Each structure stands twice: as structure tokens, then as C-alpha cells.
Amino acid sequence: MLRRSMLFMPGNNPGMLQTAEVFGSDSVILDLEDAVSLGEKDAARILIKGALKTFNYGTTEVVIRINPFSTPYALEDIDVMARLKPNAILLPKATPEDMKQLDEMLTRIEKEEGFEEGIIRIHALVETTYGVETVYETIQMSNRVDSVCLGGEDLAADLGVARTKDSEELFYARTKVVNACKALKIDAIDTPFTDTNDEAGLLADTIHAKKLGFTGKLSINPRQINTIHKVYSPTADEISWANRVMYAKDEAEKEGLGVFSLDGKMIDAPIISRAMNTLNTARVIGLIK
Amino acid sequence: MKNILGREVPDNIKGYGEVKHYGGYLASKGTKTKRSIKMTNVLPGDEKLHDNLDTVLDKLPLKDGMVVSFHHHLRNGDFVLNMVMEKIAARGYKDITIAASSIFPCHGELVELIEKKVVTSIYAAYISGPVAEAISAGKLENPAVMHTHGGRARIMESGDLSIDIAFIAAPTSDDYGNINGVDGKSACGALGYAYTDAETADITVAITDNLVEYPNTTIDIPQTLIDYVVVVGAIGDPNGIVSGTTQITKNPIGLKIANMTTELIKNSGYFKDGMSFQTGAGGVSLAVAADMKAEMIENNIKGSFASGGITGYIVDMYKEGLFKSLFDVQCFDLAAIKSAKENAGHMTMSASMYANADNKGSVVNKLDIVILGATEIDTDFNVNVTTTSDGTIMGGSGGHADTSAGAKLAIIVTQLANSRISAIKDRVTALTTPGETVDVIVTERGIAINPKRTELIERLKETNLPIMTIDELKNIAETMTGKPREVEFTDEIVAVIEYRDGTVLDVVRKAK
Numbered sequence: 001m002l003r004r005s006m007l008f009m010p011g012n013n014p015g016m017l018q019t020a021e022v023f024g025s026d027s028v029i030l031d032l033e034d035a036v037s038l039g040e041k042d043a044a045r046i047l048i049k050g051a052l053k054t055f056n057y058g059t060t061e062v063v064i065r066i067n068p069f070s071t072p073y074a075l076e077d078i079d080v081m082a083r084l085k086p087n088a089i090l091l092p093k094a095t096p097e098d099m100k101q102l103d104e105m106l107t108r109i110e111k112e113e114g115f116e117e118g119i120i121r122i123h124a125l126v127e128t129t130y131g132v133e134t135v136y137e138t139i140q141m142s143n144r145v146d147s148v149c150l151g152g153e154d155l156a157a158d159l160g161v162a163r164t165k166d167s168e169e170l171f172y173a174r175t176k177v178v179n180a181c182k183a184l185k186i187d188a189i190d191t192p193f194t195d196t197n198d199e200a201g202l203l204a205d206t207i208h209a210k211k212l213g214f215t216g217k218l219s220i221n222p223r224q225i226n227t228i229h230k231v232y233s234p235t236a237d238e239i240s241w242a243n244r245v246m247y248a249k250d251e252a253e254k255e256g257l258g259v260f261s262l263d264g265k266m267i268d269a270p271i272i273s274r275a276m277n278t279l280n281t282a283r284v285i286g287l288i289k
Numbered sequence: 290m291k292n293i294l295g296r297e298v299p300d301n302i303k304g305y306g307e308v309k310h311y312g313g314y315l316a317s318k319g320t321k322t323k324r325s326i327k328m329t330n331v332l333p334g335d336e337k338l339h340d341n342l343d344t345v346l347d348k349l350p351l352k353d354g355m356v357v358s359f360h361h362h363l364r365n366g367d368f369v370l371n372m373v374m375e376k377i378a379a380r381g382y383k384d385i386t387i388a389a390s391s392i393f394p395c396h397g398e399l400v401e402l403i404e405k406k407v408v409t410s411i412y413a414a415y416i417s418g419p420v421a422e423a424i425s426a427g428k429l430e431n432p433a434v435m436h437t438h439g440g441r442a443r444i445m446e447s448g449d450l451s452i453d454i455a456f457i458a459a460p461t462s463d464d465y466g467n468i469n470g471v472d473g474k475s476a477c478g479a480l481g482y483a484y485t486d487a488e489t490a491d492i493t494v495a496i497t498d499n500l501v502e503y504p505n506t507t508i509d510i511p512q513t514l515i516d517y518v519v520v521v522g523a524i525g526d527p528n529g530i531v532s533g534t535t536q537i538t539k540n541p542i543g544l545k546i547a548n549m550t551t552e553l554i555k556n557s558g559y560f561k562d563g564m565s566f567q568t569g570a571g572g573v574s575l576a577v578a579a580d581m582k583a584e585m586i587e588n589n590i591k592g593s594f595a596s597g598g599i600t601g602y603i604v605d606m607y608k609e610g611l612f613k614s615l616f617d618v619q620c621f622d623l624a625a626i627k628s629a630k631e632n633a634g635h636m637t638m639s640a641s642m643y644a645n646a647d648n649k650g651s652v653v654n655k656l657d658i659v660i661l662g663a664t665e666i667d668t669d670f671n672v673n674v675t676t677t678s679d680g681t682i683m684g685g686s687g688g689h690a691d692t693s694a695g696a697k698l699a700i701i702v703t704q705l706a707n708s709r710i711s712a713i714k715d716r717v718t719a720l721t722t723p724g725e726t727v728d729v730i731v732t733e734r735g736i737a738i739n740p741k742r743t744e745l746i747e748r749l750k751e752t753n754l755p756i757m758t759i760d761e762l763k764n765i766a767e768t769m770t771g772k773p774r775e776v777e778f779t780d781e782i783v784a785v786i787e788y789r790d791g792t793v794l795d796v797v798r799k800a801k
Binding site (some may be wrong): 015019022023024054055056221222223226260286 | 526539541542545548706707733734753768769
């Protein structure tokens, strides 16, 4: 599925749970961790349970961020949330060891509930230096992993450096996460841009991350969705180029040509694949029919 | 009897009289007659100026049962209504009818006068705060009459309501009654509603806290309409008159609704050179204005006029050449007040010119697009902005029904579901604006177009906008909020909702 944007929503706010899908993000992450104070963890579980039974989130992917295994809440989070059959669990401070444990628990619960095995997917939130170094191994711990999300704030703290607007301190982590995700054919989701009033900054940061290879971005405010989608959606020029590539390919095939060129440039398999991806994305988000 | 909108309205209402039932939004066409107005001439050497309210009141033909009018440009900072009514009550007069263009929470002192039967009737286009609660509780002797801004001008001009004395809060005046709203410590900008009071009342008293030498160099209401001028310490509290700058909403739901509304307008066929536009001062309305501004610049669209209550955002669009002119009946912020003073193309208009259905053509008739709000909407597109869902009065039409009738594209913007309350119901609690004049409802989850607007439905089919029927929208809301339990009402009628032509749309009954 398309994951240009993944929007965090506090799990203890009924109004936000009611409107979670309204903003058009590809995924919503209902949060049990940072957005929820220690005294409200159980209340948030009850609210999310009610929300998933009551509201129709349509085609929006519903992800639940549980608390890390290092806290007393993780096991109950998983036990309650997995039985609601969300689309996915977001594992914070992801490590190979935690991923293995989460996968085993989900497998057991799916069996107990009679769910199809592997139906509940996992997104790994990498936000520690250990998590960055072991990201490739973490992904391989479970067939359920659909993406790695980068958590820049916690990572900077673990690195002992300050977070900056240009995210220079995250360069290594960003490229390492992207490389692991590309190697294992899953989505790479960039860290949120935390200044919710700086639209220009968000735009620049998203463009930069896309250039590094990220396929989407976490978001902490609904107002950020349009900007993120603007970057991760094909432009009219890109769609036109992709259509021309596919037309040229069809024509070449009719003429029995194995190799062909467009605008003086040789078109090969990776370029055709990129054009097909562009058109698929445009179709999924309704830009073309 | 049930009127053509299915509302149960008696033929005769105690304390109101015989009812003219609503017959459709264009039913009131024809030739009308203006009421004759008494004019007492002022001779050379006569003095109009008084330095206190009591000496003016001594001169006025005060009597039990009189009708006095006030205007609301000082909004929730107005001192004048309370100041005058306190004096009238102290003099022992009873059974007064107040015709105020709007009543705000700052007018809470009126409740005591209502309870003591000093005030027994109220006419207004908008009522909120303690007075609205008192009316809802059945404390007012006669049902309040809730008309539109244009309807108020109409009843004053026609004589359906004859104003004995108009009290005009005047931010600046000279000693002969040349008034403006743009100067002085209580500046409020355009005096559109007050102008109609001054034109139609038998006696007009200007109350000012900024007396300037004759002649006042900016004149909104001229000396020819003013009988007396009185100077007081303060006519209002600047903090309540304007809120500084009105703000675009930061609520993501509001922004989403605004974005969808702009997209709809862009594809509606009305987004073109020469278009005219009106929106309010609410956060979502301002977000639409901001989006429209960006789209007009990008598409090189130049509008004809923007109208209504004017805000700084609309002034900015005017200054950037996106609108050729502004028609202003009341200013909503400091930037609008400043512009009303400085810009020739920023024209003030009277309430009659703005929205009266019975003159020779009001500005609303020339409107292409208007953005309006709603408390409730029903599946016939009828809108309630008069009461809450529990039946308590909390507002009123203002220019809602006027602009909706006049504009080619009347768009209602509202959050579909807010916690446990759905905006769309089978039947609105009170009916302010008839559905036949409402074209589109924009909510965060979908857009419903009035089935009568087939050409608009066809035009928008090709867009990515989430167009659905109003029943589909209602169903979405009800899956989240459940179906609300009907509020039960007594038979007692506490307010009559008049359409702009003076027919009765609906009544507000006292809740059980």
C-alpha cells in the first residue's frame, strides 16, 4: 500500500480518534506511548478499543504505537490491541530482540483469535543508536515488517547531540535505514518535522528526505499532511513523462525492439519500473483513472 | 398549521399577531410603500447638543409602549443600549419595544428590565448571551421577533415596525449630528445598520464620546437625519468592539473544510474574473479567504467586489487588487476600520442597500458566492443558526438568509460531527434559512449539493471532491454520534423567526 504519510494521533483524545482518518493521511498511528501520560495508559486502551469498534477509518491504514518492551505497559498493550485486529503495530525503540518477541506474541494471539496468520503487520520505529546499527537484522526478525520509521528526536538524545533544523546529525541514520529498507524491499519512513508552524521548513526537509530514498514521512500534525503528500505524489510532469515512457515501450514492443530511446535517452528496465510506479501511485491517489 | 417547509406555525400568535406564512424565497415580489416619517425641523440658532443624557430624555416624547432602536456596531463592547434603557426604566416607563440590530452578552442588564416588564418586546437579527437565555426561558412578555439584517431594514422602511426614537452610538460626531464610525476612541468602522435607523426613526439621538468641531470632515450619517447630539464619557469598550485581529483557524478540521471549500469554488464555474464574494469573520471563513487569495493570485483572477462584514483579510485582497471594491455594512477588526477610513473603494452601505428584499435591488442580489456557517442542517438543506440543538436561542440569521437568497452559490461550511453532536439532522430544531436557497454543504467528510443544482452536480462530478448525498452525510455522522434524542418543547412560543420578506419561517418554543 501507499504510505506517503503516517499521522500520529493521541490515543487518549476521543475527538481526535473520531476524526483520525479525515485528514487524508495514508496511515494513522493511534498512540499509546509518548502522547499518553502514565496515568492514562489504560484509559487510552479503552478509548482505542471503542474507536476501532465504532468508527470506520475506510482505506486509511490503522497502526497502533504500543509502549516499548522496557516499560511495564508493552505486554498488556499488545494483548489488548492485537485482539482488535489493527492493520499494524508500531514497535518503538525497535531492536532485533523486541521484534522477535512482538512477532511471537502476535502469532500466538492470531491463533487464539482465529485471525489469519500474519494479518497484523509491524512497523519498526528505529530511534536508538543500537536500533540504527541493527536495523537490517530487526527487519529480518519478522515477515510482518512493512516499514522502518526513523525517530529522530530520541535518536539525537541517544547520540548525545542536539536536533537541528537541517537534521545533519541524522544523516548516517537516515541513509542506513533507507539502505536496509531498500535491500529488503520495504518502506522507509522519515522522522517527523517537529515545528508544526514552519511549512517551508517541512517542505524542504521532506524534499531532502525523498532525495535520500525515503518513501514517506511521519507526521505529528494534520496540517502537515498536504505538504508531505505534495512531495511524495507524482507531479503532472512526472505523470506525463511516465505515460510517454509506457507509450514508447508499447510501440517498441510492437516493432519487436528490445532497446529503445526517448528524448535521446536510452530507456531500460529500471526506468520502465520507475514509470510504472509513478503511474500506479497516481492511480491510487486518484490523480489519474 | 404546517407551513410549506413543514414547520408548525399558528395563524395567529399571542403577542405577535396574525402570521403571514412563508411562501417561498421569491414570493414577495411587487410594489411596496415606504412609511412616512415625522420630521421636526431645526431652525437657525436651534441647538442640538446636550452634555448629558437626562436633558435629552427630558425633551423626548417618552411614553409607555414606545419603540426604541439601537444598533450593534460596538458589538460586545456596547454601552449605549444599557445606558439609555437604565434611564428610561428609572423614569418609570413600561412596555417598551426594543429594536436592536443585535443583542450581545454585554446587554445582560436587560434581563432585569424584561423581568420587571419595562421591556416587553424585542426585535433583533441576532441575540446571544443572558438575554437570549431569558427569552428562551419564556421571560419576555411577547415573543421575540428574530428577523434578518435585510428584514430589519425592511420592517423599518415599510412601517411594519415604526421606530419612535433611534439611539445611535456615534464614535465621532459634531454638534449638529454629522457622524462617522471611523474616528475616535470607540471607532467601529462602517455604520450600516445605524444608517437605516437614522433614516427611518421619527426622532434620532446621536450619543458620542468624541465630539469634534463642526463640520466633521468624514460623514457617514449626515446632520439631516439627527435631532439631538449628546456627549457621554464612553459609548463602548474598545476590547469588546473589536478583537484586534480576527484569526484564521488552526484547527486541522476547519482547515480541511476550508481547503475543500476553495477547491469546490474553483470548480464551480463562478471562479472567474468579475466574481463577487462574501464570507464572515469566523476562523474557517478566514481560512477560505486566505485560500481564495492564493488561488486568485495563481490563476490571475480579479474579482468585482467583496461584501458584508469586512475583515483585514478581505482588505488585504482589495489592496492587492483582487477585488475592485468592498461593500461594508460593519467592520470586524482594526484593519477593516482603518481601510474604511482610507480607501475610496472601501464603500460603506446601509442595511437596506445590503440586504433589504423590498427596495430597488440590494447588494446581496449581485453576489456570486457566499460562505456561511450552520449549527444544524436538515436533509432538505434547511439551516438553523438561531438555536442550539437543545432549543436555546444563541444567535440568529444576521445576513444568513439574506445572502443565501441573493447569492448564486450559497455554501454552508460546518464540521459534520463534533464529539457527540451531528450537524445534519432529519429536522432542524429551528429554521433560519430555507433549504431552497442553500446550494452546497461542505463538511470534513464530504460535500452535499442541493439536488436542485443539477448543473453544479454535473460540473463537480469530474473533480476528486468527495461529493455525496445529504442522506449519506447524515448516515456517516450518525454512525459516529448515534441518533440524537428529540428535544421536547412546550406549546409556549418564545420567538418568531421572520424571513427577510416578513413572512414567518418558524417559531421557537420553550423547551420542557
